[in-house]
Amino acid sequence: MNIAPLVSVIMPSYNSKKYIKKAIDSVLEQTYSNFELIIVDGNSTDGTLDILDEYKKQDRRIKVIQDEGRGIGAALQLGCQIASGKFIARMDSDDIAINTRFEKQLKIFHSIPNLILVASPVIYINEDDSIVGYSFPYTNKRIIQEKVYLIAHPTVMMKKDAYVKAGGYQPLLRAEDYFLWNRMRLMGEFYIFKEPLIKYRLLQDSLSHTLDDNFNKKLGRKLESYFIKPIISEIDIIEINDFISTNLPKNRIISHMSSKRKIRLFSFLKIIFKFLPLNIFVVKFVISIKNVFGFLYVK
Structure with a gap:
């Protein structure tokens, strides 16, 4: 019996061969397992697609979608259209998720009725996975709604119905995340964890x-x-x-x-x-x- 995924993880990729295995593994190793991983690839030429094919054979939760290389906004829009989960989680192809990320984010969603978006600070890592810095922790757990520019995009988990109601990602807009958050903030609460849930790679x-x-x-x-x-x-x-x-x-x-x-x-x-x-x-x-x-x- 197939159980519908509660979380849809959207990961755009392009020529990500060097780091995408670590990114995918960090998703597959989550303590919460009822998710689908949708990888939208923009016509990679470096062997990324071969890696994705292997992962897709090993785990049914992984879906690989081919895009035309139209940019991250279009890739995110396409991935979210395909998503079947109640929640959408962002993930970049060179980052590493802390293994309790989904579990902690879902727990907060269940405890705050009007919550529509959850995010966190990040740990900055270099190409060798060494820690090089930290984003500042937030003093208030619930972010002041007007300060949407504080949100680290790759850490976001959001309710899909709120995302759809807000009009979703607009690929033709620069800083598509900022405009999406501005529309969504009128619909419910945002919550920012104090501790980082993503290792964000600086190359x-x-x-x-x-x-x-x-x-x-x-x-x-x-x-x-x-x-x-x-x-x-x-x-x-x-x-x-x-x-x-x-x-x-x-x-x-x-x-x-x-x-x-x-x-x-x-x-x-x-x-x-x-x-x-x-x-x-x-x-x-x-x-x-x-x-x-x-x-x-x-x-």
Whole structure:
């Protein structure tokens, strides 16, 4: 007798041969087992598909869908359309899920009636699985609804009916997750765990050798979506000097930026905030960097 999966895990992939086994294994090793794993591959050419075929033969819960390489937004949209579970969980093809992730997220869903989305901070790892940093833990377990830019996308589990009602992922929009969270936040509560449930991989090569092509594009999208609108609506207070002196000198990720790239980054930030009062710029810049770009915090 086949039991319908309660959770549908959506994992986009493209040329993920090096890390996708660890990502899949971390899903298959979850303490909660009633799920389906939907992998949407964008025409990989590096042998990823051979790996996926082997896993699909070994475990019936795995479904492999071929896409046309239209990007992550389209892959997520397609995966969610196929999903049969009541809950949708996100997973990236190079990350590692803590083995109790699904169990803990479902437990929270069952305990809070109006809850529609659960997420967590992340542990940052490098290509060798070594820990290089942590995103900041949240002081409030239930996230303030307006602060949707704090949500780490790969950690999300959400109710499918709320996702559908909100219109789902829109592939033509940049930062499709941010726009989805903004629509969903009107429908119910969000909850952020204090402890990380995902090991999020930061690839050294992509940061040091293709920073402009990869990292800066992602950074630009986050800056555009996470800073400009939220900054006008709220101001938080933190110990700015303590944060800067404690965390910035130890940052191992920013150290991979050349001086020229650092100047370019901070020049861009100055342009964004030049029309805003200085106190808003300083406070919100540090708050947002702390929460969105959690790799600034390194133990």
